[in-house]
Amino acid sequence: MTxxxxxQLRQKLLKTVGQNNYSTWIEPLEFQELHDxxxxxxxxxxxxxxxxSQNFADLILYELNSSGESVQRIAFRVAANxxxxxxxxxxxxxxxxxxxxxxxxxxxxxxxxSAFEPLDSLQAAPLDARFTFxxxxxxxxxxxxxxxxxxxxxxxxxxxxPLVLYGGVGxxxxxxxxxxxxxxxxxxxxxxxxYLSAEQFMYRFVQALRERRMMDFKHLFRSxxxxxxxxxxxxxxxxxxxxxFFHTFNALVDQNKQIIISADRAPGEIKDLEDRVKxxxxxxxxxxxxPTDYELRLGILQNKVQQHKITYPDxxxxxxxxxxxxxxxxxxxxxxxxxxxxxxxxxxLVGREIDMDLTQDCLADVLRASERKITVExxxxxxxxxxxxxxxxxxxxxxxxxxxxxxxxxxxLCKQLTSRSLPEIGRRFGGRDxxxxxxxxxxxxxxxLTDGQIAEDVEMxxxxxxx
Ligand SMILES: Nc1ncnc2c1ncn2[C@@H]1O[C@H](COP(=O)(O)OP(=O)(O)OP(=O)(O)O)[C@@H](O)[C@H]1O
Numbered sequence: 001m002t003x004x005x006x007x008q009l010r011q012k013l014l015k016t017v018g019q020n021n022y023s024t025w026i027e028p029l030e031f032q033e034l035h036d037x038x039x040x041x042x043x044x045x046x047x048x049x050x051x052x053s054q055n056f057a058d059l060i061l062y063e064l065n066s067s068g069e070s071v072q073r074i075a076f077r078v079a080a081n082x083x084x085x086x087x088x089x090x091x092x093x094x095x096x097x098x099x100x101x102x103x104x105x106x107x108x109x110x111x112x113x114s115a116f117e118p119l120d121s122l123q124a125a126p127l128d129a130r131f132t133f134x135x136x137x138x139x140x141x142x143x144x145x146x147x148x149x150x151x152x153x154x155x156x157x158x159x160x161x162p163l164v165l166y167g168g169v170g171x172x173x174x175x176x177x178x179x180x181x182x183x184x185x186x187x188x189x190x191x192x193x194x195y196l197s198a199e200q201f202m203y204r205f206v207q208a209l210r211e212r213r214m215m216d217f218k219h220l221f222r223s224x225x226x227x228x229x230x231x232x233x234x235x236x237x238x239x240x241x242x243x244x245f246f247h248t249f250n251a252l253v254d255q256n257k258q259i260i261i262s263a264d265r266a267p268g269e270i271k272d273l274e275d276r277v278k279x280x281x282x283x284x285x286x287x288x289x290x291p292t293d294y295e296l297r298l299g300i301l302q303n304k305v306q307q308h309k310i311t312y313p314d315x316x317x318x319x320x321x322x323x324x325x326x327x328x329x330x331x332x333x334x335x336x337x338x339x340x341x342x343x344x345x346x347x348x349l350v351g352r353e354i355d356m357d358l359t360q361d362c363l364a365d366v367l368r369a370s371e372r373k374i375t376v377e378x379x380x381x382x383x384x385x386x387x388x389x390x391x392x393x394x395x396x397x398x399x400x401x402x403x404x405x406x407x408x409x410x411x412x413l414c415k416q417l418t419s420r421s422l423p424e425i426g427r428r429f430g431g432r433d434x435x436x437x438x439x440x441x442x443x444x445x446x447x448x449l450t451d452g453q454i455a456e457d458v459e460m461x462x463x464x465x466x467x
Contacts, residue, residue, distance in 0.1 A: 305340070
């Protein structure tokens with residue numbers, strides 16, 4: 001970074017901290033160097049270094065990173081000719097800015113002034129009207145999380161504190177948290193319920209620091225009855241935010257106020273989250289949302305179809321489309337929902353029924369992206385094991401029924417669970433023609449409706465392959 005750039009940044013800081021603070025604390029800072037992610041400034045006295053560290057370091061770090069520099073921490077050195085410390089140099093970097101990994105520090109500075117809301121508007125964190133318990137579909141993978149969320153939403157005596165919901169992307173953590181908040185708001189309007197993301201928590205913290213309103217910040221956060229912080233992994237590596245979160249957390253738990261937290265992984269596995277924060281999070285009830293299974297995905301799709309039908313009452317969905325989507329899109333619920341929304345919009349535009357052809361056309365990219373890792377070879381192996389025949393018999397030319405049927409089952413599964421075309425599948429089954437594959441797939445589709453054993457075999461195999 002050049003001196004000139006620091007000069008420009010100082011002007012920004014002037015606007016933020018006001019003339020008095022600027023003249024006293026910022027103007028005397030002399031930029032020395034930026035090396036290995038550490039921005040070094042000289043200060044006239046040790047006292048001043050400490051003061052600036054404690055009160056303005058986050059802000060300076062924020063501005064530096066916002067201006068495109070990559071700065072992990074700030075160090076203050078007492079000027080060599082300073083009467084206070086004539087010969088030595090002192091690093092006065094505060095705990096709050098030390099040891100921050102670069103990526104975290106950069107993210108921490110993503111806030112822009114327009115992202116800040118007035119501190120006293122804390123109660124107004126918006127909740128998504130669609131995210132209620134009514135619209136949440138419960139299945140095996142999320143039943144425990146759902147039950148815990150329901151319990152907390154009753155607003156009775158605090159039994160487990162905090163409640164931590166964790167799980168992968170798009171599995172319903174935010175949905176459940178909003179559902180709790182809605183429920184509490186309707187059952188216990190007397191309670192002061194605050195929902196916000198960990199990112200918003202940090203922005204407000206930085207804002208409070210910047211505006212020198214930490215007392216207001218502390219007061220506001222400590223006066224809530226239920227605090228919900230979404231995506232807590234965001235504060236990992238952001239030391240000063242973590243510290244403030246830790247104190248807020250303790251103050252609320254001491255007052256027996258309910259805390260609900262979500263994270264993308266178990267607290268113990270969040271990298272760069274301080275141990276004391278981890279251990280606090282582990283004190284209550286930690287429940288995970290498992291990846292969705294086929295049944296849950298199908299349930300969610302059926303539920304969403306009902307909602308779309310309100311907008312598109314005339315649109316029909318052909319049999320098998322939802323099942324196909326539930327099979328093929330297993331990444332996350334958000335993608336599943338997006339696919340359905342797109343299907344409805346597309347079908348209404350072209351005035352067609354939502355059938356398999358339209359689905360394949362309209363969702364080609366989504367289907368490709370969520371392409372299963374399941375391979376043709378894997379399917380062949382699983383099927384041969386299941387029917388207790390040799391792999392070579394599945395691929396080979398023998399037409400005996402005891403080989404032909406498993407072969408057709410394998411072809412059917414390849415069509416369902418991989419994105420291979422019929423000719424490609426044919427090639428991997430001993431160089432068979434695509435019409436043979438097509439016939440095999442059709443045969444199994446028919447048999448699934450009339451032969452309970454085949455339907456069960458296919459289902460068992462599909463589960464084994466997806467597991
Ligand atoms: N069980 C469910 N029933 C109904 N809808 C669900 C369910 N699970 C997830 N969804 C929907 O999937 C979408 C993504 O869910 P949500 O935003 O709650 O995920 P998340 O776990 O918070 O993900 P992220 O980690 O990305 O924040 C939302 O539209 C939500 O309504």
